Amino acid sequence: MRKIWKMRKILAPQAVAVMILFVSVVCAPNVGMGSTVPPKTHSNRPEGTVITTTYETAPKDDIVIVKTHSTVIFKEDKLQNQISNDDVKLGAEALVLDPAVLAALGKMGLSKDHIELWSSEHPLSTLNNLKDMPAKKQRDVASVAAFIRSVNKNISPKVSWREACALVYYSAKYGVPTELAVGVAKTESRFNPSAQSKSGACGVMQVMWKVHSGMLQSKGIASKKDHMFDPERGIEAGVMLISRYISAYGTVQKALNRYYGGISTAYLKKVNKNMAMLENHSGKAEY
Numbered sequence: 001m002r003k004i005w006k007m008r009k010i011l012a013p014q015a016v017a018v019m020i021l022f023v024s025v026v027c028a029p030n031v032g033m034g035s036t037v038p039p040k041t042h043s044n045r046p047e048g049t050v051i052t053t054t055y056e057t058a059p060k061d062d063i064v065i066v067k068t069h070s071t072v073i074f075k076e077d078k079l080q081n082q083i084s085n086d087d088v089k090l091g092a093e094a095l096v097l098d099p100a101v102l103a104a105l106g107k108m109g110l111s112k113d114h115i116e117l118w119s120s121e122h123p124l125s126t127l128n129n130l131k132d133m134p135a136k137k138q139r140d141v142a143s144v145a146a147f148i149r150s151v152n153k154n155i156s157p158k159v160s161w162r163e164a165c166a167l168v169y170y171s172a173k174y175g176v177p178t179e180l181a182v183g184v185a186k187t188e189s190r191f192n193p194s195a196q197s198k199s200g201a202c203g204v205m206q207v208m209w210k211v212h213s214g215m216l217q218s219k220g221i222a223s224k225k226d227h228m229f230d231p232e233r234g235i236e237a238g239v240m241l242i243s244r245y246i247s248a249y250g251t252v253q254k255a256l257n258r259y260y261g262g263i264s265t266a267y268l269k270k271v272n273k274n275m276a277m278l279e280n281h282s283g284k285a286e287y
Contacts, residue, residue, distance in 0.1 A: 104143070110157055115127055125165070126232060127162060144167055145157075176243050182274070185235065203235075242256075
């Protein structure tokens with residue numbers, strides 16, 4: 001009996017250890033000696049629930065490598081807010097054209113997709129600057145484009161919008177009133193970019209290439225005569241010349257005389273008449 005009592009003292013701790021091991025296996029069958037199933041822990045943060053997983057690699061050379069990986073599960077309401085905010089941003093970016101531009105396009109049976117198409121076809125076109133223009137300038141472009149079409153039906157919608165945007169853009173660039181540039185363009189060619197006179201004047205603004213070629217080349221506007229037949233290059237050349245003549249002679253009247261190549265009351269009257277026509281057209285269109 002004494003031997004049995006002594007053995008009880010020796011085996012009791014072992015029995016307790018076996019019992020603890022048995023309970024742990026029953027209660028947590030996926031955790032134990034040699035298990036590679038990753039235990040997970042959770043914690044909450046403002047942005048959502050963080051799930052942290054611990055990985056134990058299989059023993060190799062008596063070395064066990066432990067790795068952890070955390071995943072954030074965002075709260076549904078926050079995800080919804082993010083999606084809504086993105087939709088708002090996309091919508092804001094899409095509304096880059098003034099309503100007057102959309103209205104003028106609509107009257108021609110066009111849409112803003114045409115502006116995007118023409119802009120991609122002509123990467124250097126001022127149409128690529130239309131969306132960045134102030135609302136007032138965009139309305140001016142719409143008004144001028146409609147005016148060009150009303151004056152000369154042979155001008156395609158694409159060319160009329162390119163010319164209108166160029167007239168507004170380069171007038172601002174060179175400090176010339178837009179209505180003056182438009183008045184000269186109508187007087188010189190009725191907005192025809194293919195126009196050419198017997199004296200050699202070319203394009204929308206009827207610029208004399210043989211006289212101004214050196215300056216136009218140095219300014220990077222045109223490197224050859226054919227460039228004057230491009231609607232926008234021809235307009236830039238003409239508007240720049242008007243600006244230079246106004247600076248040199250001090251008045252619009254003297255500048256126009258220089259542009260025409262002599263003193264002509266009839267020419268000045270035509271320009272003034274065409275400027276008044278644009279103003280009247282714009283007033284009726286309410287752009």
